[in-house]
Amino acid sequence: MRGRLLTGGYLLLFFAYLFGPLVIMIGTAFNSAGFPRLSPWECFTTNWFGRLLADDRLLTGLGNSLLIGLGVVIVSTPIGLAAALMLSQVGAKLRATLYTIFIAPILVPGVVIGLSTLIFWDRVGGALDAGYDTLFYDGFFLTILGQVTFISAYSMLVFLSRLQRFDPTLTEAALDMGATPTQAFVKILLPFVAPAIGSAAVLAFLASMENYNTTVFTVVSESTFTTVLASKVRYGIDPSISAIAVIIVGLTLMAALTYEAAQQRTALAGRIAGNPVLRRLMHPAPVGLLLVVLAGVAVWGGSRVDSSACEAQVLEEKRALQEQYRTAPTPSSPAPDTPAAPRDGGAAPASPFSPGNLAPGGDGGEAPSPAAPASPFAPGNLAPGGGEESEAPASPFAPGNLAPGSD
Amino acid sequence: MTKEVGLSHVTVEFGDYTAVDDAHLTIAGGEFFSFLGPSGCGKTTILRCISGFQEPSYGKLLIGGRDMRGIGPNKRPTALIFQNLALFPLMSVAENIAFPLEVRGVGKKERRRRADELLELIALPGQGDKRVDALSGGQKQRVAIARALAVEPDILLLDEPLSALDLKLRQHMRTELRAIQKQVGLTFIYITHDQGEALTMSDRVAVMSRGKIQQVADPATVYNAPATGFVASFVGENNMFEGRIAAPAGPDGTAEVDLGLGARVRVQAAPGLGAGEAVQVFVRPEALEPGGTAPNRLTARLEKVEFEGAMRHLLLRAADGTALRVSQVNTGGDAGPGPDAPVELGFAPAQAIALPPSELARAG
Numbered sequence: 001m002r003g004r005l006l007t008g009g010y011l012l013l014f015f016a017y018l019f020g021p022l023v024i025m026i027g028t029a030f031n032s033a034g035f036p037r038l039s040p041w042e043c044f045t046t047n048w049f050g051r052l053l054a055d056d057r058l059l060t061g062l063g064n065s066l067l068i069g070l071g072v073v074i075v076s077t078p079i080g081l082a083a084a085l086m087l088s089q090v091g092a093k094l095r096a097t098l099y100t101i102f103i104a105p106i107l108v109p110g111v112v113i114g115l116s117t118l119i120f121w122d123r124v125g126g127a128l129d130a131g132y133d134t135l136f137y138d139g140f141f142l143t144i145l146g147q148v149t150f151i152s153a154y155s156m157l158v159f160l161s162r163l164q165r166f167d168p169t170l171t172e173a174a175l176d177m178g179a180t181p182t183q184a185f186v187k188i189l190l191p192f193v194a195p196a197i198g199s200a201a202v203l204a205f206l207a208s209m210e211n212y213n214t215t216v217f218t219v220v221s222e223s224t225f226t227t228v229l230a231s232k233v234r235y236g237i238d239p240s241i242s243a244i245a246v247i248i249v250g251l252t253l254m255a256a257l258t259y260e261a262a263q264q265r266t267a268l269a270g271r272i273a274g275n276p277v278l279r280r281l282m283h284p285a286p287v288g289l290l291l292v293v294l295a296g297v298a299v300w301g302g303s304r305v306d307s308s309a310c311e312a313q314v315l316e317e318k319r320a321l322q323e324q325y326r327t328a329p330t331p332s333s334p335a336p337d338t339p340a341a342p343r344d345g346g347a348a349p350a351s352p353f354s355p356g357n358l359a360p361g362g363d364g365g366e367a368p369s370p371a372a373p374a375s376p377f378a379p380g381n382l383a384p385g386g387g388e389e390s391e392a393p394a395s396p397f398a399p400g401n402l403a404p405g406s407d
Numbered sequence: 408m409t410k411e412v413g414l415s416h417v418t419v420e421f422g423d424y425t426a427v428d429d430a431h432l433t434i435a436g437g438e439f440f441s442f443l444g445p446s447g448c449g450k451t452t453i454l455r456c457i458s459g460f461q462e463p464s465y466g467k468l469l470i471g472g473r474d475m476r477g478i479g480p481n482k483r484p485t486a487l488i489f490q491n492l493a494l495f496p497l498m499s500v501a502e503n504i505a506f507p508l509e510v511r512g513v514g515k516k517e518r519r520r521r522a523d524e525l526l527e528l529i530a531l532p533g534q535g536d537k538r539v540d541a542l543s544g545g546q547k548q549r550v551a552i553a554r555a556l557a558v559e560p561d562i563l564l565l566d567e568p569l570s571a572l573d574l575k576l577r578q579h580m581r582t583e584l585r586a587i588q589k590q591v592g593l594t595f596i597y598i599t600h601d602q603g604e605a606l607t608m609s610d611r612v613a614v615m616s617r618g619k620i621q622q623v624a625d626p627a628t629v630y631n632a633p634a635t636g637f638v639a640s641f642v643g644e645n646n647m648f649e650g651r652i653a654a655p656a657g658p659d660g661t662a663e664v665d666l667g668l669g670a671r672v673r674v675q676a677a678p679g680l681g682a683g684e685a686v687q688v689f690v691r692p693e694a695l696e697p698g699g700t701a702p703n704r705l706t707a708r709l710e711k712v713e714f715e716g717a718m719r720h721l722l723l724r725a726a727d728g729t730a731l732r733v734s735q736v737n738t739g740g741d742a743g744p745g746p747d748a749p750v751e752l753g754f755a756p757a758q759a760i761a762l763p764p765s766e767l768a769r770a771g
Binding site: 167169170172173174175176177178179180183187188191192 | 458459460479480481482485486487489491493495496497506507509510511554555557558
């Protein structure tokens with residue numbers, strides 16, 4: 001009993017550790033607060049998604065990342081397959097050596113790969129007297145090459161584990177049956193390796209999409225999704241970053257569920273073969289379609305959420321709060337955010353009680369409205385050194401007059 | 408249609424290791440020929456030479472009189488049935504069988520027709536659309552044979568294809584293989600370590616040990632007149648006695664031998680064995696008879712009786728410690744001698760053979 005409790009507690013902690021940050025980030029994507037945070041919760045909003053879609057830099061980066069990812073898949077999959085085939089055919093001694101060489105790029109830090117790729121091709125370009133508009137200085141070309149060096153090793157590992165289960169006598173049998181080596185490869189080995197080609201391609205694509213260390217050097221003047229994100233983080237973030245997270249998590253979930261449906265279908269192949277309804281239902285296509293429809297509904301519903309009323313209310317509440325600080329009878333300690341207040345209400349305040357009015361040194365000589373000092377006891381009146389720039393007050397009762405040290 | 412296979416002084420070396428040592432024999436067209444030997448004796452290497460997966464280091468391999476050097480496995484008139492069958496798991500039964508036709512560019516309709524024909528031949532009609540996994544061991548076996556036959560080979564090579572089957576099925580498939588061979592009339596070259604398979608199916612058997620061919624003969628000769636000590640001890644059970652020639656073989660082909668355990672017996676021997684030469688004498692367990700009137704006599708003490716249904720085996724020990732084995736047909740009722748009883752055994756000179764000593768012969 002106690003053991004089970006411990007196990008349960010451990011599992012809970014483990015999952016909290018794994019998914020806690022994700023859950024919080026997803027939550028912040030829907031909070032209208034200007035900084036990604038859950039508390040205080042302000043308004044449920046989908047505006048950050050809109051903000052995201054309007055971000056040209058990010059979209060360009062995303063497009064570039066997709067292009068680079070595609071290039072990496074196309075180049076690294078055949079290289080990985082070729083390496084794995086070679087490893088599975090050489091002797092044990094040579095295999096150990098080659099294996100070490102092939103996976104070395106995984107062990108080299110990405111920064112080193114990025115820098116060396118950049119420098120190497122710069123030297124090559126320099127030796128050939130190539131201009132800066134040539135391939136040797138092209139961010140796409142360099143990034144694809146740089147990423148392929150280690151991503152093809154990932155692909156190789158995927159293929160290798162598949163090939164270890166391949167029975168080489170199948171190839172021999174095909175040859176013996178009169179197939180040419182090419183036919184044996186295309187008709188026997190390739191169909192066997194096909195599932196691994198899919199996994200290797202997905203792995204390569206994802207590895208390329210999320211790579212930063214290498215990319216940040218090789219991308220030169222272009223930008224990718226990760227480099228744009230990184231610069232966003234550096235120059236101040238807003239919850240549109242959380243919105244990206246929500247989209248990525250959503251897409252991942254959809255892909256994973258569809259894949260799982262396909263897996264389950266294979267596992268249950270025997271049982272559902274005779275049942276046409278179940279067979280269609282279990283097909284990954286309708287599952288995927290359903291998920292896409294659900295996602296579409298979520299997007300449509302999200303686009304109709306109008307949080308402006310709520311946001312206006314929140315703004316109002318904030319003002320009221322500030323006012324509360326202002327009017328609180330604590331002359332010795334003025335509300336800390338008073339100096340910022342006037343920026344909020346550049347125009348004439350709607351209420352004579354709004355704190356802006358009473359702020360000392362109110363923006364560049366804007367004369368306080370005659371009614372302003374409704375109470376001569378307002379803390380602003382007594383503030384020392386206020387209203388230095390203000391012209392002669394229109395009313396002798398204006399607060400500036402009473403302030404000591406005002407000229 | 409059928410072609411003879413000639414091995415002309417074929418030697419295969421892997422580094423320092425000699426897998427096949429000077430194999431020299433001819434397999435006639437239409438023959439069911441077996442290579443019999445323990446694992447590691449080089450029989451599979453010979454098969455790989457014939458099928459083209461291995462080039463001989465020395466010597467020539469001829470199929471239908473044509474030297475096969477440099478001709479790949481896909482260009483030879485052979486089809487190999489692998490030990491693990493090597494059926495293509497991602498293809499249906501019919502696709503497997505039609506694979507040799509597919510790679511030769513035969514059209515889809517014709518392929519299907521031919522596959523159905525072959526399914527008929529192996530008694531699996533209408534099962535072409537099944538997955539290979541859905542078949543039983545014996546059915547897979549037959550599909551592998553059908554696929555090999557689809558190649559329309561002149562020579563069918565079989566690499567211990569029955570070893571994965573259970574006993575009953577194995578015995579059934581022996582008969583079936585032989586029947587298929589008679590039906591299609593091809594040269595079958597069969598590799599096995601199972602002497603039962605080799606003896607029941609083959610026209611001729613080559614017994615191999617450590618890369619060397621020990622004897623090539625029909626099954627009865629291999630059993631009754633082994634050429635070497637290895638053949639005598641490997642094929643069937645045999646009792647072995649160390650001894651020395653006392654009187655060389657006369658015109659009747661028998662010589663007198665002094666056995667180490669103290670008896671003088673008259674056995675068959677090659678005329679080349681002179682007086683005083685060390686020999687090994689082999690006597691089949693079923694040739695030894697307790698009591699009886701045979702001229703060669705031995706005395707031993709009974710240690711144990713093994714009962715095996717149709718047969719009964721007496722395990723005895725001679726005075727010098729040599730273990731002896733006597734097999735009797737179980738006639739029922741007769742309890743036989745009790746344990747520790749001294750038993751007098753007799754055997755006829757025609758049922759024993761003296762051979763030059765061989766370290767490969769295993770006693771008992």
